[in-house]
Amino acid sequence: MHSNNYTLAFVFIITVLLGTILSFTKENLRELQEYNLKADMRKNILRSLDFEESENEPWSNEVVEKIFNENIQAFCVDTSGNVVDCIIEEVDTERNLEVLPVYLKVVDNKTEGIAIPVAGKGLWSTVFGYIALESDTDTVLGIQFYKHGETPGLGGEVDKAWFTNNFIGKKIRDNSGDVIGVEVLKGKVDNSKASAIHQVDGISGATVTSKGVTVFLKDDLGRYENYLNKVKADGNI
């Protein structure tokens, strides 16, 4: 049997050693990890804006950066729709509700889509993503969720293609032109109803996550309403 002092000393040394090793590892990998994270965000913006990625040649970080720099105009607007200064990568899309990042897809000087970051509470975590609209500011071009901590297999399905593909072609404005978002139903969409154009199939076993998505899509798109109306009125951006 070892003495108490020995045990304490042993545990102390082990803790310090392991702590040092862990912080050393983290420090050395931080830069690469942050680069990956940034590239992943950009990749999701591109995917939401309907850039095609071939199945067997996934985009490398370099390719993502190239496509992004060539085709995307990134800037911020405020809630009344005016362009404001910002460092777009550092805007906290969950908490900063005044500065709103916008990503435009511009191909051959023609604006083909508008991507907007969305974020909000699911069941366990904040779900982060991008929703892209066509230049009519009404039709959904695509949606991507890139970061969440929902239950794998249930709420975690939000980032799967079967769920996100259902959003494509849905309308975010009602008949009078107000932004209402897209509703994630509990169960399947009844296509015979007129409201089907604003609804997508829910995820079974993930009612809270589905409701959360509905709520934050409405709220986040609502904040961009003035900007989107401006774009719509101008006919171009």
Place this chain on the structure above:
Amino acid sequence: MEIFNSESKKIISDPLSINNPISLQVLGICSALAVTIRLDQAIIMTIAVIFVLCSSNVILSALRNFIPNRVRIVVMLSIIASLVTVVDQVLQAYLYDMSKQLSVFVGLIITNCIIMGRAEAFALKHGPSKAFLDGLGNGLGYGMIIIIVSFFRELFGAGTITLPNGGAGYELFSIPEAWYAAGYENIGLLVLSPGAFFILGLVIWTQRELFGIEEGE
């Protein structure tokens, strides 16, 4: 000391055959269900588990005469947890897509019973070189089963075979469109967790038949 004498061989080959950690000791089932949807995930997971298992076995075995008995579980756990965290961080830096797909299951290697089990049952009683072989054997035994399970789950569940390739995966084989046109369908159940139970059950059955192991032996 000779590394490959008959005893060392037994340490490696037992977990692959008559004493497999998953199919015979039924340990580590949780991750065997979770990461076997695609073959490439299973392969990366196998490498991660082998790394953690070998390192934790060697470190704990080297420290076995110094670790105070009363706090040995805590010490084992902190060392294993640190190793797993390092693996997780390295995956995030170099195989980002894969680390996203494996998500929490890399972190959950900490709670994989195989690792604590081998540390307690073997590493604390034997020297580092034997402990290393034991870790390698059990890691390969674990990997063998999850690779078999994921092969069948992916082939019949999703209709593809994917190898690891810089994180996103390289599709080696996929069932031709013509088959689908002719009425072939993927078995959706295999993609879900119950599907893993069925395949795992079949693997356990086959293995017990092969080695003639009877219940209660």
